[in-house]
Amino acid sequence: MFEPVLLRNIDVPDGHRLPTYEAGGGYRALAKVLREHTPDEVVDLVKQSNLRGRGGAGFPTGMKWGFVPKLADKPKYLCCNADEGEPGTFKDRIIMERDPHQLIEGLAVSAYAIGAKTAYVYIRGEYVTAIRRLEQAIAEAHEKGYLGTGVLGSDFNFAVHIHCGAGAYICGEETAMLESLEGKRAQPRLKPPFPAAAGLYASPTVINNVETLACVPHIVMRGAHWFRGIGPDKSPGPKLYCLSGQVRKPGLYELPMGIPLRQLVEDHAGGPLPGRRIKAVIPGGVSAPVIPEHGLDVAMDFDSLAAAGSMLGSAGVIVVDDSTCMVKITTRIIEFFHHESCGKCTPCREGLNWAVKVLRRIEAGEGAPGDLEQLEMLCKGIFGNTFCALGDGAAMGLRAALKHFRDEFVTHIEERKCPFH
Incomplete structure (x- = not known):
């Protein structure tokens, strides 16, 4: 204990x-x-x-x-x-x-x-x-x-x-x-x-x-x-984890750095809501790329999460279950970054503006062939080309959603509706 x-x-x-x-x-x-x-x-x-x-x-x-x-x-x-x-x-x-x-x-x-x-x-x-x-x-x-x-x-x-x-x-x-x-x-x-x-x-x-x-x-x-002596040698010490989203016991947990993400979500936070399965987890606030369910055995420390293609960030762990549309979540996240951008950098200011327009179109059932490729092109133009990490966080999050849940984006475009709502 x-x-x-x-x-x-x-x-x-x-x-x-x-x-x-x-x-x-x-x-x-x-x-x-x-x-x-x-x-x-x-x-x-x-x-x-x-x-x-x-x-x-x-x-x-x-x-x-x-x-x-x-x-x-x-x-x-x-x-x-x-x-x-x-x-x-x-x-x-x-x-x-x-x-x-x-x-x-x-x-x-x-x-x-x-x-x-x-x-x-x-x-x-x-x-x-x-x-x-x-x-x-x-x-x-x-x-x-x-x-x-x-x-x-x-x-x-x-x-x-x-x-x-x-x-x-x-x-x-x-x-x-x-x-x-x-x-x-x-x-x-x-x-x-x-x-x-x-x-x-x-x-x-x-x-x-x-x-x-x-x-x-x-x-x-x-x-x-x-x-x-607490946690991994490269990322030691006690750590505060913020658990929220579609989980039975949301709240603030203090545990050793490096605890497996699956153990944190399923054991300490009680797992998904009754009758549901975990679809994905955002491990470090919305700046951190999403991790699909099959990747939840990763350790919650800086180096392990970076190797897994995400990051610990602020340790704001957001749980998403199988009733939730990843296109909708991604759209809301990019809308947030677009709204909060200070506007100093052209790639961030203009790139996020266009990304929001494309995502809203896809979510509304008005997506077109080539939209996903356009989103990937926008991410490439934003990432690494801004004064601060706001644009990078948005681009990484969007890239991860397109990588792990591309089928949901494709379904929205081909069926011209959201299959979840």
Whole structure:
């Protein structure tokens, strides 16, 4: 039985309040690093743990921290990406609502490691409860000396600010998020320079996801060896999986990284609804290419899913059963990406526009011979030709649907109707 780490306070009464967090060992990691470790030692510890970013890209966190120049003539910043706009994903919201001090301690330890005195939590404005709980937690932490001037009697000064977004999916992309923080229109920046060298206000900046930062205090207290002992060595640690869709027990599950997708869906989430069979699963939010039922024995980690032609992404696992039309699902997903595209890149802006028109025509029973080839051509024009991964995610998802469920698209075109509805 896996013992929860990140979700240990989720069902505890008043788990979002400081006394409850302290009673479970909260802020001991912050006290430990301030008392016993230099910033470089904390960076090395996170490198040894092989913690990889939980926001989608899976980049090694310690390596990202190491890119920040030690000597800089500008202040360093830490930014928490709490926008969580990926459909099917709700893990960060639960942490912020139920255990916000876990995030705040992770921010403080991480800021100490990289030499930052200021952190910004960029959170989507729809997360009203999470925003209120974070504001309350920041006030409690200030009052007890975990934030502010001279944290816990040390010479470390640290402040956390909350910045509310307006629900734009593109702000999940780190450089678009920085543009929004600076009061500009949220559009991805050309890289290089990377944020570690020139990020917020052209200063050295580290950007981490909520779940990533929540792992840091546990690594400090339990050690890198403990963290690497959970799951595969190349993608270790506890992981939060968001289960939704046509499954008996949807919800948020904390399990080891690398658990087989089939075990996650059938055993933990209870399998498909009565009388139904699983048709496919989207393993990492709608940016992740769909996996058909026969491929569900893949391990839920970065490398295994990449080898299987998909990705872990945000671990937003969406289950699709045999009553559902894949043409309809694919159309809705591409409509979402088209709507959320910032419009900066011509391949993304125009390519997704045409893809939506073709998909809507097919779904309406008005498809024509050559439509599928046109969709494949559009994917080729979008993929790898954009500033950020939004266009790539859309193209990969569309390609996977056409590859694994081409017969459904062909049926829509030949029979001029949807066989499911």
